[in-house]
Amino acid sequence: MEQYLYAAQITNTIRLMRFFLLSILILCFYIYFIFHYSFNFSTFAFNAWFLLSELGLAGCLFFNEMRFKPGQYSIQMAHRWIKLVCLLVGISLGIGIALLYYFLPKYSLEMSTYQAIILAALLVIISQTFALTFLTQRLSYFSLVFIPAIVPYLISPLFFNSNTEPLFYLATNFALICLLICANTSMHMHRRLSSVYFKNNQLKKQAEQQVAWTDQLCQQLQTEMNRSKDIEQQLQFNNQMLEQKVKERTFDLEQIHKALQDQQANLVLAHEVAGLKPWDWDIKHRLITLTNEHQQLKMSGSKAHHHKLQQLIHPDDLAHFRNTMKQHLRGQTDRYEVTYRVQQSNGKWVWVHDVGRVIERDPETRRPLRMVGIRRDIHQEKTDQERLKLTASVLQQAAEGIFILNEDLRYIEVNPCFEQLTGFSREQIIGKHLFDIASNYKSRQRSMHNAIVKQLLKEGEYDGEMDEKYLSGKELTIRLHMNTVSNEQNRSTHYVGIVSDLTERRRQEQRLSYLENYDTLTDLPNRFYYNYQLHQYLVSHQDSIKQLAVIRLNIDRFRVLNEYLSHNGGDELLRQVAQRLRLINAEALLVAHLNGDDFAIIYELSHIRPSVQQHCERITKAFSAPFNIQGQDHIITLSMGVSLYPEHGRQLDYLNNCAEQALSEAKRLGGNTTKYYSLETTKLLEQDVHIERDLRQAIKNDELIVYYQPKINFHDQQVSGFEALVRWNHPEKGLIPPGLFIPIAEQTSLISEIGHIVIQQTAKQIRDWQALGFDNIRVSVNIVAQQLQRGHLLEDIDEALNTYHISGESLELEITESSLLENTDEVKYILEEIKKRHIHISLDDFGTGYSSLSYLTDFPIDVLKIDRSFVSKIGHSKQEAIVSAMIAMGKAMGMTIVAEGIETEHQLQYLRKLDCDIAQGFLFSKPLPQQDATRFLSEKMQTPLIVSES
Structure with missing residues (x-):
């Protein structure tokens, strides 16, 4: 078992080593990433540690996967490899903790001791947690990682005096002690589970072997019983014949001679049937007469025969054979009788029983002159005896209750397991009726017992489950199986029963039923x-x-x-x-x-x-x-x-x-x-489902197109740019406005895919316009919150800029206020990355949502866009005051002001007086497809836009 546990610990650790190395590799990368994300300085020592650690861990992981494949390595080599890897990982972790805790805070004032403690504690606790998870098959593996990693913490109180960190040392030491205790407990649990698994396998193999032996013994016992019955009948017949021949000898000599011949023939037949082989040893003349398997006499020299016999007899039985023969030849025993094994021509060893006696001796010297005997093959009998012993052993050691009843259904034999199940000893059970040891007070119990007995006597078999209460006080759920044993006249002589305890299984079934329902x-x-x-x-x-x-x-x-x-x-x-x-x-x-x-x-x-x-x-x-x-x-x-x-x-x-x-x-x-x-709710849901399904298909079939609405500069009345607006060109329903499918797209991931399509088509159009000579055109694209949060926006922008070779100056991103409500730090980071690409950022629909002036100062916003809901109400004093305040505030902050939704001349003139920068609306043009937008741009760039001053 110890060898098995030793091999199992190493094998399991080798199997888990890949996960441990991969976890530590990811942890080091994560610590390195947090450090560079949080601090703006870098050191050669920390970078070298990270690079060497990652390369070393990756190398160990690759070597572990290539060299230690299942069944292709030795246990000792694996053991040494695991210890080496654990030690290297522990040393690497210790160096990293020392760098984070001691070196980096002293290297740069930007990093405080508190931050160093956090990073070092994160590295040591998570790494030891991984070690606790994957390396506790043996405590030595865990210790090789654990001890080097905690050395910086152990030596810190000795060499560094700090009044601000005693609580940290106490908490860290307590956590490390708990980790060590958990590792030791986990190791013992692994070891106990492995030993239980090993013992279960051994018990299972022994049980299977015992069952096989029992079946084989039963079959051979039945065969030998049949053969013995045949021999017995034949011997009875021979005895009758011999008696008849003895009576006939009195008639005359011829009949006596004939009777002797018949008797000799019958004797030969009896020897053949009984497996007897007579032999006659003429010691004086050194000759021996043997009877072979065909009952034929064969004479040979006694010296050669004894030499051959010594070669055929089993070496373990040869000494006994010689001693027995010598004792009888010397007259020390009345009869020679010995049992030994001889080897047949096929190499198989068989048991024989050899009996003989000296029938003639020298009158003076008492030396033996002649000896006769019979040798009988008893191999089958010997085997049957051994199998009977095994059967008895199986009966005693069986894990189920077994009993034998006589023809009156009274116990004549029980095994220990049956005694344990019933709570009675063998002496208390033997002689009692089948259900005398069970409770029969209730009518239902008596009816069930009577039905079992009736079925057993009628059909010769019973098999069923029942709840039984014994007079000993035990209550069990059992499975009872009984069969009839009949003699050669087909009369029932005995009954054999097997009792299985189903109590625990019944409890498990009830528990499973509860857990299922x-x-x-x-x-x-x-x-x-x-x-x-x-x-x-x-x-x-x-x-x-x-x-x-x-x-x-x-x-x-x-x-x-x-x-x-x-x-x-x-x-x-x-x-x-x-x-x-x-x-x-x-x-x-x-x-x-x-x-x-x-x-x-x-x-x-x-x-x-x-x-x-x-x-x-x-x-x-x-x-x-x-x-x-x-x-x-x-x-x-x-x-x-x-x-x-x-x-x-x-x-x-x-x-x-x-x-x-x-x-x-x-x-x-x-x-x-x-x-x-209500049915109306179902209809709306079905409509949304159909639109979502068709929209997914539309994205695959390139049915989404981009329209462009011009933006006009208030100062020179020239086209300063366009706003890209997506449209759905349905093959059957025609052009579908965005109000029907954009809200549904925003509820799924489709809005990100649509945004990717719009950015790509817009970049392509910008390149086409630049090829026509329109270099100062800037196109704005609407961005929603999901595109900022999913993390693919920068990739989409970079892909478009690199694919169509345009600069960020030609692109503007319109972001709504709702996009800035959550994940402020992440959104600010993305907007700063966008500004690094020289892309303009516009705040769309300002004032319509949860407006906050902090947006204008916290985020890098270039353009402030006044929503159409305010522009459409110009003429109302309160609305005009709001619009005037927005424009004044944006101007004061150096932003470009865009007014969208201009549809009347009055709105245009009012916004011009307020010094608004860019106008957009149906007064100038509705959103145009690609070709119409190009035509509009060509016409307006050649002919200045004339705006009435009235």
């Missing part, structure tokens, strides 16, 4: 049982249940509460919600916990119960009471969606879908409300 957290039926029960109500009980309601419930803002309360607090909340729902819905057919914070109720509608509306109101009222979670009171509200049977459908899936749609509508309205399924 119930949620272990809330103790409510799960989704599987809910769907099954609802299906039964819809299909099997249509006559008794005429109407029912499916109510789907969802906890409002559960994700926020779960993050605030932590995982344990969230689980406690779900348990309390489930308990309150169980108490409120006593009249409901079923209350189930589907998953997460989703619950479902099946409620029967009838005149004797409150209506479903009253029931939902009662649930809402019950949830007005606070929930006490971790010592704090929280008010929980529910959103509920209701579908009715049979009004909304007769099928399980359809009713569930209807309830889910109603629940989604309730969540959309802000929660804490109940919504009933």
Whole structure:
């Protein structure tokens, strides 16, 4: 076992080494990335450590994968390799921690000691966590990583005096001690699991071998019994013949002679049947007469025969054979009798029983002159005896209860396992009737026992499971199998029974049934049982249940509460919600916990119960009471969606879908409300689904095109640029405006794909216009929040700039205020990267959302775009004041002001007086396709735009 455990530890560690090396490699890269992301300085020592560590780890990972493939390496070599790798990793981690903790804060004042502690602690704790996960098969492997890595922390209190870090040292040392204890515990757990697995395999092999031996012994026993019966019958017949011949000898000499010949023939036959081979040894003349397998006499020299016999006898039996023969020849024993093994021509060893006696000796010297004997093949008998012993051993050591009954169904033999199962000893069981040791007080138990006995006597077999209570006090669930043993007259003489203890299996089945149908957290039926029960109500009980309601419930803002309360607090909340729902819905057919914070109720509608509306109101009222979670009171509200049977459908899936749609509508309205399924909601969902499906196909078929709306400079009335607007040229429905498909695209990942298409087509158009000589045209492209958050915007821009060889000066990105609400740091980083490419940034729809003046100062914005909703209301004093304030503020901050949606001359003149920079709207042109935009640009660049001054 120790060899197996040793090999298993090394084999498992080699298998897990790849994950450990890969984890440490990623960890080093992550530390290096955080350092360079957070600090603007760099050192040769830290860079060298990172480069050497990554190369070393990658090299070790490659060598580990190439050299140590399963079944192709020695255990000792693997053991040395693991220790080497662990030591190298530990040293590398120790050097990295020392650099982060001691060297870098002294090298640059930009990095504080607190930041160094964070990075060093992150490196040591995560690396030791990986070591704890993958290297605890042997504690020495973990120690080779652990000890070098913590050396910087161990020597720090000795050589560096700091009054600000004692708490850190105490916390770190405690964490490292806990890691070491966990590693030791994990090692012992791995070792125990491996030893249990090894013992289980050994027990399994022994059990299989014992079963095979039992079957073989039974077969050979039956064969030998049949042969013995045949021999017995033949011997009886021979005895009768011999008696008849003896009587006939009295008639005359001829009949005596004939009888002797017949007797000799019968004797030969008897020898042949019984396997007896007579031999006659003439010691005086050194001759021996043998009978071969064909009952033929064969004479040979005794010296040659003895020499040959010594070669055929098994070496272990030769000394015994010689001693027995010498003792009898010397007259020390009355009869020569010995059992030994001889080798047959096929090389097989067989047992023989040799019996003989000296029948003639020299009268004076008492030296033997003649000896006769018989040799019999007893190999089969010997084998049968050994198998009978094995059978008895199997009976005693079997893991199931085995008993034997006589023809009166009384116990005559039981094995130890049966004694253990019943709680009685063998002496207490032998002689009693089959069910005398079981409780028969109850009529049901007596009826079952009588039925078993009746079936056994009638059919000769019984096999079934039952719950049995024995008089010893034991109660078990058993499987009882009994068979009849019959004699040659086909009369039942014995009964053999096998008892298996199914108590633990029955408990496991009940536990599995609970786990399959119930949620272990809330103790409510799960989704599987809910769907099954609802299906039964819809299909099997249509006559008794005429109407029912499916109510789907969802906890409002559960994700926020779960993050605030932590995982344990969230689980406690779900348990309390489930308990309150169980108490409120006593009249409901079923209350189930589907998953997460989703619950479902099946409620029967009838005149004797409150209506479903009253029931939902009662649930809402019950949830007005606070929930006490971790010592704090929280008010929980529910959103509920209701579908009715049979009004909304007769099928399980359809009713569930209807309830889910109603629940989604309730969540959309802000929660804490109940919504009933309506057909209009389904139609809107179907329309959205169809548009999303067609839009995905449109992207594949290049059906999206870009229109361009001109922008006019207020000062020289020239075209300063265009705004790129996407349109959907549907092959059947024609041109689809963006208002129908852009909102749906923003709810999926399609908006990013559409943005990529618009940027590519816009860059291509800019290159085409530049080829025509229009070098000062700037085109703006609208960017939504999802494009900023998904992280592919910079790649799309770089791809477009490099593919069509245009500069960033020709491109402008219009970003809405909603894009700047979340991920402020990440958005600021992306905008700064965009500015590095000399691309202009425009703030679109300013003033229509959650406007914040901090956007104008915190982000690199070049252009402020006044929304059409303000421009369209020019003429109202309050609106004009807002527009005037926007333009003045933008001008004061050095931004370019763009007014969109200009449709009247009055709007144009008012904006010109306010010194607005760029105008855009239907007064000049609607969005134009590619060719019309090029034609408009050519005409306007040749003929200056004349704007009335009136």
